Amino acid sequence: DVKVTQSSRYLVKRTGEKVFLECVQDMDHENMFWYRQDPGLGLRLIYFSYDVKMKEKGDIPEGYSVSREKKERFSLILESASTNQTSMYLCASSLPGQPFYLGLVNYGYTFGSGTRLTVV
């Protein structure tokens, strides 16, 4: 069964700590994504990566960084955790989409179970 695995289900950290959220996928997907989910705001894209060592900012990258040293692993880093980063963090992966004229599709994402981070 194909999977996206997030290392922690629940995490409590102190303000100012450096926090690492790990995500591993076993589907050989090129694309990986980090979203945060907040009530009333839906899912917002933090960072994404199309390949090893590549990263792109999403809609809300401030306060975060990422690392992708291996294809299967995509880490989200909170350089100095703050209380406003308390949230549910979701990792996802996908095959690269193709435009219509190549006859293929956007395959959609496979999601991990999420990490609920509380910063106190």
Next chain:
Amino acid sequence: AQKVTQAQTEISVVEKEDVTLDCVYETRDTTYYLFWYKQPPSGELVFLIRRNSFDEQNEISGRYSWNFQKSTSSFNFTITASQVVDSAVYFCALGNTDKLIFGTGTRLQVFP
């Protein structure tokens, strides 16, 4: 700019009722994809359906059906004869080749 609007924040129904979740989107792309995901209490988002912008045929899968109308930029999701197990947060999403933009979600509660 792309945008997905799910105006219904929360819907409550009694088992066996039919329920429709609305999704309205905005995009300037001529080629795009629309998705529905389900997020049960366990937290993991589960893929339900994908449609491309050239295929406006409605789709039915068991108790689930989807109505895609480009003229109104809507991609609505109907659950027929709802069940308690349908209780979840449902997200509509829009994308082109790779990135997806999600709506804010609709929480559906089905009571026995």
